[in-house]
Amino acid sequence: MHPSLPLALTRGDPSGIGIEIALKAWLATHADDQPAAFFLVADRALCQAVAQALGLAVPFETCQPADATRVFSRALPLVALDAATVGRPGHPDIADALGTIASMQRCCELVAAGEASAVVTNPISKEILHRVGYPHPGQTEFMGAMAERLYGIKARAVMLLWSPTLSVVPATIHVPVACVPGLVTQDLIVETVRVVARDFTDRFGVARPRIAVTGLNPHAGEGGDMGREEIETITPALNRLLAEGFAVTGPHPADTLFHAAAREQYDVVVTMYHDQALIPIKTLAFDSAVNVTLGLPFVRTSPDHGTAFDIAGKGVADPSSLIAALQLASRLARSDALARASCPAA
The missing domain is CATH 3.40.718.10 (Isopropylmalate Dehydrogenase)
Known part of the structure; x- marks a missing residue:
């Protein structure tokens, strides 16, 4: 082109x-x-x-x-x-x-x-x-x-919300919240992170992007007391990605991941559902954020x-x-x- x-x-x-x-x-x-x-x-x-x-x-x-x-x-x-x-x-x-x-x-x-x-x-x-x-x-x-x-x-079309302040990706997008737990699978997380990492390198010029991944439940499940998706799905997916050489961390509690100090620790966040991603970026960068389709x-x-x-x-x-x-x-x-x-x- x-x-x-x-x-x-x-x-x-x-x-x-x-x-x-x-x-x-x-x-x-x-x-x-x-x-x-x-x-x-x-x-x-x-x-x-x-x-x-x-x-x-x-x-x-x-x-x-x-x-x-x-x-x-x-x-x-x-x-x-x-x-x-x-x-x-x-x-x-x-x-x-x-x-x-x-x-x-x-x-x-x-x-x-x-x-x-x-x-x-x-x-x-x-x-x-x-x-x-x-x-x-x-x-x-x-x-x-x-x-x-x-x-x-x-x-594999992936939604990125990008701004100079914050970049976020919802793993599931326009679906009812009630459907999210059934849609969040190891393969979904792994495939999403692969696309994000590739495009951040090829298009955004980030050699090895640091990718933070949220949990699904409050407090990232609180060790299983508030849900087991972090233990049974998200952590195994992250282990697969780490074995492939990706710079991923998590699962992080979403409520502590978007303040200024936390944002210094990653290049992009992959969240489990729409509002986990869009609420923080629309709060921090409503007029400057851009929707980008990766993949x-x-x-x-x-x-x-x-x-x-x-x-x-x-x-x-x-x-x-x-x-x-x-x-x-x-x-x-x-x-x-x-x-x-x-x-x-x-």
Whole structure:
């Protein structure tokens, strides 16, 4: 993947804040000396309507991906999406679901075709997409399916929430809490840590990442008094990983793992379920955290927040997390390009 290629940005749910923060991100970054150039896969009429409603002076230019980097300095490049919008800001409509999926799919296809360097996704409403038969719990799982379809590989898609302050990975993601104990297996933990370690080395440049692993139960099970998963599942998994040479520690009580002193002892935390990971990072780095899908043959990032229907159309959405996602995607795509150049047969 050539590092000068633009990033492909999805539109997200058109009734959320995705288009607004995309326009604000262009305004904030297009004049930089070394911008993370991107194009937006969206309907031009939608973008113009958002810009006009919010008073954002953003010029648009519909173009091919190959022209996006050149266009970026003077206008926000749009790759046309034939999907008129029905929903209004804050009021999503099921009629827009297929267009949202089409934007995601098109971005993945353009990266696979070598026309973009990475995929950056705006927030979606999973509830809306599920009503038209979207089979995935979230965008992470969708990206894994696209990797299989476009690259012919079975990808183990792993969700990383990254920030300069803290990096966390939930081993189980969008599942009910009641299902977590049955899903946490030795193989799940081992496979997740392997993916995390590989991508932290290959893409983030950490030679031997220090990976802390949480317990499942309060106080990491308190020696079996509060649950036996730590004894019967997590510790055996960590022993397997130690035997393979990984720098893993745990299982740690999750409630003492995220204060400042503890964070100095690791590069990333693998947790057992969604909220163990997302509560601390959204508390410590809400505006700067980035969602990264590890384990893919391409780079995918996303802002670490949702559609924010409650503030959509009000002009107050903060683009900081999207800007961070664009910048990180550009950085990781460069790492990918360098790795591929050094290992052309890979």
